[in-house]
Amino acid sequence: MKQVIRLAHGNGGKLTQELIRNVFFPCFNNSFLAPLSDSAVFKLNGTEVAFTTDSYVIKPIFFPGGDIGKLSVSGTVNDLAVMGAKPLFISCSLIIEEGLPLSTLKKIIWSIQETAIKSGVKVITGDTKVVEKGSGDSIFINTAGIGVVSSEIKLGFDRIEVGDRIIISGTIGDHSIAVLSQREELGFGESVSSDCAPLYELVEKLKPYWKDIKFMRDPTRGGIAGILNEIVQGRNFGIELWEREIPLKEETMAICELLGIDPLYLANEGKIIFFVNEKNANEIVEVLRNHPLGEKANVVGEVVAGPPGKVYLETIIGTKRVLDMLVEDQLPRIC
Amino acid sequence: MKQVIRLAHGNGGKLTQELIRNVFFPCFNNSFLAPLSDSAVFKLNGTEVAFTTDSYVIKPIFFPGGDIGKLSVSGTVNDLAVMGAKPLFISCSLIIEEGLPLSTLKKIIWSIQETAIKSGVKVITGDTKVVEKGSGDSIFINTAGIGVVSSEIKLGFDRIEVGDRIIISGTIGDHSIAVLSQREELGFGESVSSDCAPLYELVEKLKPYWKDIKFMRDPTRGGIAGILNEIVQGRNFGIELWEREIPLKEETMAICELLGIDPLYLANEGKIIFFVNEKNANEIVEVLRNHPLGEKANVVGEVVAGPPGKVYLETIIGTKRVLDMLVEDQLPRIC
Numbered sequence: 001m002k003q004v005i006r007l008a009h010g011n012g013g014k015l016t017q018e019l020i021r022n023v024f025f026p027c028f029n030n031s032f033l034a035p036l037s038d039s040a041v042f043k044l045n046g047t048e049v050a051f052t053t054d055s056y057v058i059k060p061i062f063f064p065g066g067d068i069g070k071l072s073v074s075g076t077v078n079d080l081a082v083m084g085a086k087p088l089f090i091s092c093s094l095i096i097e098e099g100l101p102l103s104t105l106k107k108i109i110w111s112i113q114e115t116a117i118k119s120g121v122k123v124i125t126g127d128t129k130v131v132e133k134g135s136g137d138s139i140f141i142n143t144a145g146i147g148v149v150s151s152e153i154k155l156g157f158d159r160i161e162v163g164d165r166i167i168i169s170g171t172i173g174d175h176s177i178a179v180l181s182q183r184e185e186l187g188f189g190e191s192v193s194s195d196c197a198p199l200y201e202l203v204e205k206l207k208p209y210w211k212d213i214k215f216m217r218d219p220t221r222g223g224i225a226g227i228l229n230e231i232v233q234g235r236n237f238g239i240e241l242w243e244r245e246i247p248l249k250e251e252t253m254a255i256c257e258l259l260g261i262d263p264l265y266l267a268n269e270g271k272i273i274f275f276v277n278e279k280n281a282n283e284i285v286e287v288l289r290n291h292p293l294g295e296k297a298n299v300v301g302e303v304v305a306g307p308p309g310k311v312y313l314e315t316i317i318g319t320k321r322v323l324d325m326l327v328e329d330q331l332p333r334i335c
Numbered sequence: 336m337k338q339v340i341r342l343a344h345g346n347g348g349k350l351t352q353e354l355i356r357n358v359f360f361p362c363f364n365n366s367f368l369a370p371l372s373d374s375a376v377f378k379l380n381g382t383e384v385a386f387t388t389d390s391y392v393i394k395p396i397f398f399p400g401g402d403i404g405k406l407s408v409s410g411t412v413n414d415l416a417v418m419g420a421k422p423l424f425i426s427c428s429l430i431i432e433e434g435l436p437l438s439t440l441k442k443i444i445w446s447i448q449e450t451a452i453k454s455g456v457k458v459i460t461g462d463t464k465v466v467e468k469g470s471g472d473s474i475f476i477n478t479a480g481i482g483v484v485s486s487e488i489k490l491g492f493d494r495i496e497v498g499d500r501i502i503i504s505g506t507i508g509d510h511s512i513a514v515l516s517q518r519e520e521l522g523f524g525e526s527v528s529s530d531c532a533p534l535y536e537l538v539e540k541l542k543p544y545w546k547d548i549k550f551m552r553d554p555t556r557g558g559i560a561g562i563l564n565e566i567v568q569g570r571n572f573g574i575e576l577w578e579r580e581i582p583l584k585e586e587t588m589a590i591c592e593l594l595g596i597d598p599l600y601l602a603n604e605g606k607i608i609f610f611v612n613e614k615n616a617n618e619i620v621e622v623l624r625n626h627p628l629g630e631k632a633n634v635v636g637e638v639v640a641g642p643p644g645k646v647y648l649e650t651i652i653g654t655k656r657v658l659d660m661l662v663e664d665q666l667p668r669i670c
Contacts, residue, residue: 113363
C-alpha cells in the first residue's frame, strides 16, 4: 500500500515522531537538530542564539481567548522561552486564501503586533502569498523566532535524573477545548478560554531558580502525556504523574468527560512543564503562583527509577496506568 | 464593497506594495522593517545578522530545473545573499495536505538538503502541520534564514546615484516559463528550465568589487520591472533599461511572444540585479561571466536624472516606454 501523509502525522504523537526520526533527521543530519528541543541553538561570535519556527493552521482562526495571530506569536516565543532564550525578533509569513476579508487580515495583523509587544519581540521581516480559493483555508501563518540564550541558565535533557520534580505552570487542556467548542455545534459556547499567552515573563521571574531548572517544554501538540513520553523514550528512568495534582478547570473537565477526551493529551498554548531539583520544587511553585500566568502552578509528578522509558499515571482512585503516546488525532488543526 | 484579498495581493506588484505600505508597516512599525530589502538586519553583540523568511506555494511542486524543495532553500538564501550576508542556518516548516505520498515528501526533503549543502547552510529547526484534503494544496513550505553580514560590504538603497550601472546576472523569465509550461497543457514540454539556484557563491566571487556594489536584489515576484519600480518609487532619479542588452533565452522569448506575456515582469529564482559604480561595471560583468551562474551577465541599464520615479525601457527599435508596476497577475503561484 502506498504510504501517504495522514492528519495524525501532524498531531505531535507517534506518527509525528516517526516522521521526524525516520525522514527528517536522517536527511538533514546535523548536530544542531535536537529531537527534544523546541529550538535549535548555535553560537554566533560567542553569543548563544536560539532559532525556532512554527506554522499555524488552527481552525477556526478566532476562538475564545485568542486568534491565529496571538497564537502564532505566543507559540514561537514560547519555543524560545523554554530554551532559556529571551525572544528578540520574529518573522511573519502569511499564506492567505483569496477572498479573505481585508478587515479580517487587519484584525489578525494587529493581534500579532499586540502579542509581539507583550512578548518583547519585534516583527522585523515577513512575506505574503495568496492561493486560489480551495487551495488553502482562510489563512495560515508561519513565524520564526530568534532569541539569545542566557549564560546563567543550563538546560539539558541529559540533566534530568531520578527524584526530579515535574511542575506544570497551570491548568491543562483549555486551549484545545476552547477551539473545539467553537468548531463543533456542541452548545458549549465560550465557557472555556484558550490559555494562549507568551510566557517568557514567567521564565524570567524564575531567574533566582534558573540553576535548579533542568529542562523546560511547552506542552502543545500531544499534550503533557505526549511531551513526557518524548522525554522518557529510551531513557533509563520513568515518569510518574499524579492525577490528583494536575490542575484542571471544572469546565474543561466537564467537556472532556462529555466527549470522552483525555485532557492529558490536549494541546496547551500558555503552559510550561518544568523538570526541577526536588528540594526547590515547592519554592519554584510559589514563585510561579505569584504571577498571573502561573496562578495554578503545581508539582504534578516525579522522575522515578522505573519501569524506565514509560510515563505512569497514578489515578485519583490510586490505580496506576501507562500513558502511551497518542497515535490517532483527538483533534486536528488545534495550532 | 467589502474589500477582500485577491491573488494579485501576492504577486509582488502594486497590490502587494499597497498591503505592505498600508497594512503591515503601520502595524509592525519598527526601524528594522525595510521596505526595499529582502532581509531585516540587526546587531547581536556587535555581529550584523540578516534574517529573512518566505513561504513557497508554487504549483506544480516539480518543474523543469527544480522543485518546491530546491526553490524554498534557494529563494531564502538568495534573500540573504543580496543583503551581503553569508547564509548560515535555515528553518523548514511544512504545511502538508493529507494524502501527499510519503515518497513525494521524501523527494522534496532530500532536494531541500541537497540545495542546503550547495548553499552552505544547515537546516537546524522545523515544523510539520497536516491539513485536511481540500484545505491546502499538496505542500506549502516556509523557510526562514539567518546569515552574517560582512563588514566589508556596504549596501544601501540610498547609495544609488545617477550614472550607476544596472547589471543582471543572466537571462530573465526562465523560472516562470518553466513553471507555466508544466501547468498548462500548452505542449511546450521542458524546453525551458527554471534558473532556480542558490546565489551566494556569485556574491562571494565579487568580493574584490564589493565596495563598488551599491545595492542588490533578486528579481523574483514582479520580475525586473517590478523590482526596479520598487527601487525608483518616490526617488529623485529614474532608471533606463536597454531592451537590446537584456539577456533572454530564445525559447523563453518564443513562449512569451506566443502567450503575450512580458518577460520583464516574470519571476526569476536564480538571478541578481546589481547597482554598481559606472567605472567598474564592465569588470564586474566579466567576473560574473566567469561563473556558471553568471555566464550571461550584462549591463542592462543605468540610473538617470529623470524623469524621476519612473522606469523607462529603451526598446530594440529605439522608442521609449514607461514600465509601470504590475497590477494584475500574469501568473499566480510561481514561487
